[in-house]
Amino acid sequence: MEGLHKLRPLLRSFVEKGPAGCSLSVTYHGEKVFEDYVGFADLETGKEIDADTIYRIYSMTKVVTCAAALKLYERGLFLLNDPLEEYLPEFKNSTVFHKNANGEIYTSPAIRPILVKDLFTMTSGLTYPGNGDETEREVQKAMDSLRKKEEQGEKFTVRDLSKKLASIPLVFDPGSQWRYSLSHDVLGAFIEVVSGKVFSGFLKEEIFEPLGMQDTFFQIPEEKKHRLCTLYDRDEKGNLKKNTVMDSRFQPSFESGGAGLLSTLGDYSRFAQMLANGGQLDGVQILGRKTVELMSTNHLQSEQLSYYKWPYLAGYGYGLGVRTMMNPALGGSNSSIGEFGWSGLAGTWTLMDPKEKLSAVYMQQMMPNFEAYHQPRLRNVIYGALNS
Secondary structure (H helix, E strand, O other): OOOHHHHHHHHHHHHOOOOOOEEEEEEEOOOOEEEEEEEEEEEEOOOOOOEEEEEOHHHHHHHHHHHHHHHHHOOOOOOOOHHHHHHOOHHHOEEEEOOOOOOOEEEEOOOOOOOOOHHHOOOOOOOOOOOHHHHHHHHHHHHHHHHHHOOOOOOOOHHHHHHHHHOOOOOOOOOOOOOOOOOOHHHHHHHHHOOOOOOHHHHHHHHHHHHHHOOOOOOHHHHHHHEEEOEEEEEOOOOOOEOOOOHHHHHOOOOOOOOOHHHHHHHHHHHHHHHHHEEEEEOHHHHHHHHHHHOOOOOHHHHHHHOOOHHHHHOOOEEOOOOOEEOOHHHHOOOOOOOOOEEOOOOOOOEOOOOEEEEEEOOOOOEEOHHHHHHHHHHHHHHOOOOO
C-alpha cells in the first residue's frame, strides 16, 4: 500500500488549518501499514502528539458499548426484539409527547414498547439534552439535576440515569424514527443488569484486557493525566483556545456508554482491527464473525432512514451502533459496501472493513471537529491505496 504516503501531507494540512495535532493508524491484513503523529498534544507546553497520547473518544465509545452488549447476545442472554422493560422495568408503560393543532403539548401511551434493538439502532424515542422539543428540555433538566447532585458530592450511576430518562415521555413512538440520543448510555445500564457486573468492569474483563487495551477507561488514573491531549476550541479566525468546560460535562462520574471513554491510538486500533478481522485478534475471539456481520448491516427501514440524513454520511445506513456503507455512489466514496465505524465529538474517527481486513483510527481533540472535511478525505486516500 505504497499510496498511503499521501496521508502524510494530508495530515499536515489538517494541522495547518485545524487541530493542534493529530494521529492516524491503518492496519491491513493484520499488518500495521501506516502510523503517523503530527503536531502538539499541548501548545502551551510544546508537548508533541505521540503513541502515549490519551484522547477523549466521545461517541466512539458507542461502538465499544454495542460490541460489549453483543457479547451478551451471543450468550443467549437476550434477543434484539425483546421488550426493554423485561430487563429495565423502569421503561414499562412508556409515553410519548405530542403537540395538537393549537400547539398544546400532551402525552399518550407509546404504540409499542422500546425493544432492546431500538437502543442499538437509535430508534428508541430517547433524545440528548437540548432545547429543540419537550423531550430534549426534560432530559436537559434531568441531566442538570444529576450533575447538581454530583457537584454536591453525590455520585450517580448509569442505572440512575436510565431511571431518570425512563420517567420522561419519548420524543416519538419507538421504532418510528431515527434520532441520535442517549440510547447507548441506557444500553450501558442494560449491560449491567444482564451481566450482573459494573459496566466498566464488564468492558475491562471482556474487551480491554483480552485485547491488551491498557489505556482505555472511563476515569483516567492520576498517574496518566499528564498524557491526556488538550481539548481545543477553534474560532472562525483559526485561533485555538483550551476548552475547560467539556471534561466536567462529558466525563462525569457515571460510566457513559455513549461518550465516556478515553483511549490511545494504539488501543483503539486493536479494537478496530478486531472488528475488521471478523471479531478476533491475535487468537482472542471477542465476537463471532456472523455477529460482526449483523452489527455492520443496515437495520433502518426506509421511513427511519429518512431521519438519518447527516450530509457527510450520505450513502451510509445505520447498523447496531455504527454507520455502514450501503451506496458508495451516493456517498461519493471508493470504500466497500459494508465498511462501517463511527466518530467522536472532538473529531476522532474509526473505519472497519471485514471484506478487505482493513481498519483505520484517526485521533484529534478540537471543536468544531471538521469531521465532514477530514474523515471522507482520509477514507478516500486509504481506499485509493489498496493494491497500489
